Amino acid sequence: MKKLCYVLVLGAFMTMAGVETSQAQETVLEYNPNSVHPIRDSDILLKKRIWRRIDLEEKQNKPFFAFNNEISKIMVEAVKAGVLTPYMNDSLTTRMPREEFLERIKLPEVAGGLTEEEKAMGFGQEEASGWDTGAGWGDEPATDTAKTTVVEDAFDEFLPRDMNILELMEDMIFDKKRSRLYWDIQAVTLIIPGTRYETGLQKAVATFKYKDLVELFRSMPGEAIWFNPQNSGAHLNLSDAFALRLFDGRIIKVGNPDDALLVEIYDKSPKEGLMASQWIEMELLELEHELWEY
Numbered sequence: 001m002k003k004l005c006y007v008l009v010l011g012a013f014m015t016m017a018g019v020e021t022s023q024a025q026e027t028v029l030e031y032n033p034n035s036v037h038p039i040r041d042s043d044i045l046l047k048k049r050i051w052r053r054i055d056l057e058e059k060q061n062k063p064f065f066a067f068n069n070e071i072s073k074i075m076v077e078a079v080k081a082g083v084l085t086p087y088m089n090d091s092l093t094t095r096m097p098r099e100e101f102l103e104r105i106k107l108p109e110v111a112g113g114l115t116e117e118e119k120a121m122g123f124g125q126e127e128a129s130g131w132d133t134g135a136g137w138g139d140e141p142a143t144d145t146a147k148t149t150v151v152e153d154a155f156d157e158f159l160p161r162d163m164n165i166l167e168l169m170e171d172m173i174f175d176k177k178r179s180r181l182y183w184d185i186q187a188v189t190l191i192i193p194g195t196r197y198e199t200g201l202q203k204a205v206a207t208f209k210y211k212d213l214v215e216l217f218r219s220m221p222g223e224a225i226w227f228n229p230q231n232s233g234a235h236l237n238l239s240d241a242f243a244l245r246l247f248d249g250r251i252i253k254v255g256n257p258d259d260a261l262l263v264e265i266y267d268k269s270p271k272e273g274l275m276a277s278q279w280i281e282m283e284l285l286e287l288e289h290e291l292w293e294y
Helices: 002-030 059-065 071-081 098-104 116-120 145-152 210-218 238-243 270-291
Strands: 044-055 165-175 180-192 203-209 250-254
Touching: 044 059, 044 270, 059 071, 059 238, 071 098, 071 180, 071 203, 071 210, 098 203, 165 270, 180 210, 203 210, 210 238, 250 270
Parallel strands: none
Antiparallel strands: 044 165, 044 250, 165 180, 180 203
């Protein structure tokens, strides 16, 4: 009798453990852990992954880039303070060591100038060979912005205003349960534009989980502000500004098998790539309208 009771108790315990395990697995599998407001996978009718490029010096985006309250400054200082985790890329799986992050924000001359790979590609040989250094869009010669920055600034790191490009990775999701379209931001990459380098190639500083950024912005109500130029009494928190989509970002990539950028797909001219970006934006608006018919 005692053996029978022991078997029954053990069986009940294993059953309860199995139920808890399955529930835990369902929680992990049914929701995206990087979403601020996760939606059950079974409730998703349509999902598209989209990448956008945000130029913080554009007029519509300048409230994110107010003097001494730049979003780039907040990110960099948070990493230095150890309260924000940087990642190597937007897969958000590999953390970036703090030492590498600090190395990436150093000025080119401080970091050692051109790398061996860049030298092998031919960069830095213009003066020695007498190549034409004119800009690709006209006859005016290109200015060496990187050298100018070093002369004017006595710092060994890029200033926050030098890091004026953000790359947003987000999911366009139609929730069939609520019959509503959501823009679910997943990751934000901080980029230094190519104008700051001798090579003319932009460089990514680090990628951050948008979920972590929201938590950071919420903890800094007096600093992480979206500056309202029309009403100084109505500044917003940066997390609210992103939620309200007060930014302007050009689509640079839509999920595809080759993981190719639009400029790589439409490579005939930069103008064609820009037109493709605007055309895709219109297609997404039309798709959102048609989803209500399902």
